[in-house]
Amino acid sequence: MKKYIITGLLVWLPLAITVWVLHSVLGVIDGVFASMLSAWQAVLPTSMAASIERLRHIPGLGVLILVAGMLFTGMFVANIFGQWALQQWDKLMSHIPIVKSIYSSVKQVSDTLFSSSGNAFREAVLVQYPHPGSWTIAFVTGKPSGEVADALGEEHVSLYVPTTPNPTSGFFLMMPRSSVRPLKMSVDAALKHIISMGVVAPEGESLAAVGGANPARNPGG
Incomplete structure (x- = not known):
């Protein structure tokens, strides 16, 4: 029963x-x-x-x-006049105290996430987090730029590490490209794997097969 x-x-x-x-x-x-x-x-x-x-x-x-x-x-x-009106609206919102900080931040994030030309959340990767030997799935959101990139030196990638079972919260990390293992699974499959706490297995090749190496080994040497 x-x-x-x-x-x-x-x-x-x-x-x-x-x-x-x-x-x-x-x-x-x-x-x-x-x-x-x-x-x-x-x-x-x-x-x-x-x-x-x-x-x-x-x-x-x-x-x-x-x-x-x-x-x-x-x-x-989508037309020229509409683009002009949108620019004027953005200028107005950027001159209102308090509101400009919230509006500008949300607009930058939304433009990055939903832009058809952007690369945010286009790739799922495997990284060691929160300590060496512990692996999790993260999503590439871009590359560090400006002063941050100059301070880091070697090539790094910006990563979003979601929590489970709620992927809307997580951690922002910048890690060397050499420490990141690309995955062939889609972003949707990776999200399902994270939300289910590993119960729903991703389709396609296994994680160990990606890159032709054993994930238990530190990719950074």
Whole structure:
């Protein structure tokens, strides 16, 4: 009986967590949409308030408006005028105290992660962390530059080492390229391996086969 209960739990748990996450995300979006409607009701005539109130009870309308807003925003900034308007907006945000620090940092990170021409999270590697002989999977986010690169001397790579089972938090490291072992697995496969705490084995070649060497040996010599 215990075996059947656990088997049933394994069947329903992924679906339950998926529904819970989607419900939470939709709840946040609907909350933002409701706040926008309340702001419109405060400035529009009373005759239009009843019509706006009916929009509040349409399920999923907030998600549709969000998707449409992102679509039209992307189409707008794809032309010359939109690029100019976006530059003016960035200049405005960069001159507001406190806000400029948060906005600039988030923009740099988002541009790096989601840019089609960027190299962030394009490669999974094997590194020794947090001490020699202990191995973990990390993601290459780029290369040190400027004063940091001059101080390091030899070629280094910037790495993000995610934690498990929550990969959204982790550690930023700069390690010599010679100490990093490239992996042939995709970033998605590496993330699944990390989130599952090693339970879900990555597809393809084994880690030991990558580079034709034994991972138990220090690559740095």
